[in-house]
Amino acid sequence: MDFNSVIGHEEIxxxxxxxxxxxxxxxxxxxxxxxxxxxxxxxLAYARYLLCKSEDKHDGNVCGKCSSCAMTxxxxxxxxxxxxxxxxxxxxxxxxxxxxxxxxxxxxxxxxPHFGYEEWAAECxxxxxxxxxxxxESDNLNRKLGLKSxxxxxxxxxxxxxxxxxxxxxxxxxxxxEEPPHKTVFLLVSEDPDRVxxxxxxxxxxxxxxxxxxxxxxxxxxxxxxILPAEAKRIARHTAGNMVAAQRTxxxxxxxxxxxxxxxxxxxxSYMRKVKEMKQWSDKVAxxxxxRQKNFLAYCQRMIRENFxxxxxxxxxxxxNESEADFAVKFAPFINERNVIGIMEELALAQRHxxxxxxxxxxxxxxxxxxxxxxxxx
Numbered sequence: 001m002d003f004n005s006v007i008g009h010e011e012i013x014x015x016x017x018x019x020x021x022x023x024x025x026x027x028x029x030x031x032x033x034x035x036x037x038x039x040x041x042x043x044l045a046y047a048r049y050l051l052c053k054s055e056d057k058h059d060g061n062v063c064g065k066c067s068s069c070a071m072t073x074x075x076x077x078x079x080x081x082x083x084x085x086x087x088x089x090x091x092x093x094x095x096x097x098x099x100x101x102x103x104x105x106x107x108x109x110x111x112x113p114h115f116g117y118e119e120w121a122a123e124c125x126x127x128x129x130x131x132x133x134x135x136x137e138s139d140n141l142n143r144k145l146g147l148k149s150x151x152x153x154x155x156x157x158x159x160x161x162x163x164x165x166x167x168x169x170x171x172x173x174x175x176x177x178e179e180p181p182h183k184t185v186f187l188l189v190s191e192d193p194d195r196v197x198x199x200x201x202x203x204x205x206x207x208x209x210x211x212x213x214x215x216x217x218x219x220x221x222x223x224x225x226x227i228l229p230a231e232a233k234r235i236a237r238h239t240a241g242n243m244v245a246a247q248r249t250x251x252x253x254x255x256x257x258x259x260x261x262x263x264x265x266x267x268x269x270s271y272m273r274k275v276k277e278m279k280q281w282s283d284k285v286a287x288x289x290x291x292r293q294k295n296f297l298a299y300c301q302r303m304i305r306e307n308f309x310x311x312x313x314x315x316x317x318x319x320x321n322e323s324e325a326d327f328a329v330k331f332a333p334f335i336n337e338r339n340v341i342g343i344m345e346e347l348a349l350a351q352r353h354x355x356x357x358x359x360x361x362x363x364x365x366x367x368x369x370x371x372x373x374x375x376x377x378x
Contacts, residue, residue: 001044001113003060007223008038008216012207016046017060025050025154026205028177028186030162032193033209036242038216040160041113042209043187047080047156048072050185068151075106078150081157083141085117085131085164086124095136114220114243117161118291128290133165138172145181155184162188163195170197177203211241221246238319255292256321259299264327270371271334282365293360297351301344307332308340339374346370 003013019025029046031039045060051072054063062069071077082098082105089096098105101124108115108123121131141157149155159165165173177186177200188204190196212220214236220243221232227250239245249256262285269278285293303324309317310332320328335343346367353363 001041002048002062002064003045006038006041006045007220008212009042009209012042012209013045013060015207016042017049020046020049021058025185027180027184028188028204030188030190030193030196030201030204030206031209032188032190032206034211034242035116035191036114036239036244036246037209037211038114038243039189039209040109040115040158043158043189044109044113046187047158047185050154050156051077051079051151053151053153068153075109079153079155081141081144081155082160083133083137083157084120084160085133087126087129087131088134096134097140098133098137099140112224112247114247116244116248118248118295119244121291131164133159133162133169135166135168135172138169138176141173142176145176145184149183153183155181157184157186159186159188162190162200163192165196167197170200174199174203212243214241217241217243217246221250225250240319255295256299257323259296260323260327262296263300263303266368266371267331267334267375270368270375273372275369278368279365282361282368285364286360290354290357290360293354293364294351297347297354301347304335304340304343304347307335311336334375343371343374346374 003017006013016029031043033039048069049057049060049062051068052062053066053068057063068077072080082102084098084101084105086096086098086101089100104124105120108120117131120126121129124131145155145157159173162170174197180186186204188196188200193201193206217236217239218229218232221227221235222229225232225247227235235246235249239249262281265281266278269281285296288296306318306320306324307328310320310328318325318328350363350367354360
């Protein structure tokens with residue numbers, strides 16, 4: 001991944017390239033913004049630019065021929081280090097480090113720099129484990145960075161989702177940021193910088209990376225994913241500049257169909273007040289697994305918004321597929337000013353409860369019962 005492969009964010013790329021060319025490289029940069037904004041792609045491109053050994057590199061162009069470029073292309077450069085959320089391997093006789101998951105991590109990054117927590121959890125087979133960056137990881141980084149640069153240049157550390165750091169890890173990393181080893185650059189890629197401790201934020205150069213323009217998402221989908229232009233445009237509009245969500249849309253068509261069926265089933269059962277069937281529905285959703293449950297609730301929130309907007313008869317404001325639009329013809333009148341806020345609040349509450357490991361059968365059955373009252377409030 002080099003800067004020429006990073007689509008969009010031209011101003012941020014120019015700034016980083018200019019600082020590197022002038023030798024004014026910040027020792028710690030936090031690229032922060034919403035999921036799917038392309039920040040990881042920028043971090044990888046910047047790392048490659050810093051690690052390239054060619055004296056002819058300039059304006060963001062690396063040589064692509066030196067040993068450093070070859071190793072970085074495979075994410076196996078000895079001076080390129082990663083820290084990312086993991087789960088403990090309790091069967092291991094020693095502490096679990098990110099190095100224990102490097103094979104899966106490299107495989108995911110080489111496939112695409114556009115992924116989220118959900119994709120990584122599936123790739124590393126987290127199942128129901130909550131992922132975090134443990135305190136042991138800061139000790140591991142300290143040992144690595146205490147060694148001389150293998151190639152005599154920069155040492156780069158990319159920390160993905162620093163908001164997932166254990167407090168002890170964050171405090172230890174703070175010491176590294178306060179007194180960084182010679183020519184060491186930390187690149188923190190955060191989706192929720194407010195959850196990173198203030199002392200770390202204050203020691204980094206924070207760069208806001210906004211959502212990609214819809215046109216940029218279209219370009220990535222057509223050029224890098226081989227999607228037909230018309231479909232790429234529909235997906236880009238639907239995901240509103242979230243490249244991770246766009247990738248999920250391509251990959252998860254079958255899951256989207258399942259979510260649509262579950263949503264339609266719940267609305268019909270709630271309208272008909274079939275409590276017994278609603279209990280069965282809740283049990284079915286409870287068996288999806290925590291991450292898919294959260295995705296389903298996010299899907300429900302989107303469908304409620306889309307059906308509310310449908311009532312304004314402005315097709316250009318709606319982002320539904322054909323099946324969803326057909327359902328909206330009869331369902332949209334049930335979502336109005338009197339109940340839309342209440343439904344969205346209940347969905348947000350259910351999502352928080354799932355994140356807090358509340359029994360999903362209770363969460364979804366409770367929500368379905370509330371829908372009986374809310375959906376009748378026409």
